[in-house]
Amino acid sequence: MTDLADALVDCDEETVLDLVRQRVDSGSAVPDIIAECNDGMSELGNRFEEGDAFIPDLMFAGMIMKKVTDELTPLVRQSGEAGSRKKLLIGTVKNDIHDIGKNLTAMIFQGSGFEVIDLGTDVPAEKFVAAIEEHHPDIVGLSLLLTTSRPSVRSTVEAITKAGFRDSVKICLGGAAADAVLAQETGCDFYGAGAIDTLKWAKTL
Ligand code: B12
Structure with a gap:
């Protein structure tokens, strides 16, 4: 170290x-x-x-x-016209209050010209859905640090699907308790081990 x-x-x-x-x-x-x-x-x-x-x-x-x-x-920090930029909606899933990695990811995206809407921590699925309806993001980022909150990832993706938004957003999953298998099993589009590889993926969209 x-x-x-x-x-x-x-x-x-x-x-x-x-x-x-x-x-x-x-x-x-x-x-x-x-x-x-x-x-x-x-x-x-x-x-x-x-x-x-x-x-x-x-x-x-x-x-x-x-x-x-x-x-x-x-x-x-980078300036740029709000409205003309791609949007990332990010939050830590329900029952999980860790936010350091989420904040860093938000910061890196902001610095790369994305508009970022941060819903904070312990975010219920309905709050993600309401924010998608309001902000029309291109990407939804879910942060997960606790293995016990893994079910929250599934319920969030399910709620987004049920509300009819699944085809209009890409969903990425990150955080220390996440992995590619969970991302796939829960129907996310991408597992981001770190902010940088996620940014590379986001730029290809
Ligand atoms: C700091 C910390 C806390 C702080 C959090 C402060 C805060 N403001 O976030 C406090 C003290 C509050 C805390 C509380 C708890 N914690 Co804690 N905590 C940690 C610790 C040491 C560091 C986490 C961290 O910030 N890492 C640094 C950041 C930068 O890394 P990161 O979050 O992984 O983020 C990076 C990537 O994962 C990625 N990323 C993160 N989010 C996202 C999102 C997207 C969309 C993308 C693309 C990428 C991405 O990008 C980041 C940069 O590369 C971890 C240990 C660990 N190895 O993770 C334990 C850890 C996560 N905590 C743990 C536990 C058990 C708890 C508690 C339950 C303890 C308790 N008994 O109360 C509570 C949880 C309460 C709750 N309901 O959430 C366990 C979880 C075990 C498990 N398998 O589930 C861990 C792993 C510690 C351990 N080894 O036991 N914790």
Whole structure:
């Protein structure tokens, strides 16, 4: 792991933000900085699983990641006429409150010229459907971090289908509890392991 990932595992906010600024100043690409942070968050997750880290550690690291996201957002912000851009509607599925990866994905898409509508976390299927009706997105992104929330992916896709919107949107699934098999089984169009490969796919649409 890199010093940045280590500092995140240690929940050392000052060092994390210093290292992020150093990376930015030396010209590192935003996705590379995110990848380093991901390594730290995954390691923290492993430690949590093994009983060597606790909920407050995860929460604190989550707060630091929010500050990292704030730090990186201006670097990827791009202007562009709303209305002329492709739209991504994104949210974390019902019963799941994790939002760091969703926020990073939203930020990367915004920076690439997409209009992003973010529904937040713990989003019920009906809320996705209502937002599709209101915003007419090109892509719907579902974020899933908890294996126990896997049924929410299926019910969301089913609700979108039942409401008659399945043919008008592409659905992609991402997050640490998602995989290509789940995406296929639940009727999603794409599994995005990370924001960047999803962006590549989105640009081919
Ligand atoms: C931080 C954290 C928390 C924080 C969340 C803070 C926040 N604001 O999000 C807090 C402390 C609140 C939390 C709570 C809980 N957590 Co938690 N948490 C984590 C941790 C350590 C890091 C997650 C993270 O942010 N990673 C960094 C981001 C950048 O990565 P990412 O989300 O995967 O996103 C990347 C890609 O997946 C992708 N992506 C993400 N979303 C999307 C969406 C789309 C559309 C696309 C295309 C791509 C995409 O792009 C991102 C960038 O590459 C993980 C460990 C892990 N390995 O994931 C556990 C983890 C997810 N949590 C876990 C658990 C169990 C919980 C709790 C149930 C604990 C509890 N007993 O209360 C609660 C959940 C409550 C709930 N109802 O949701 C487990 C889940 C186990 C499982 N298999 O289901 C994990 C895996 C830890 C573990 N190893 O046990 N958690």
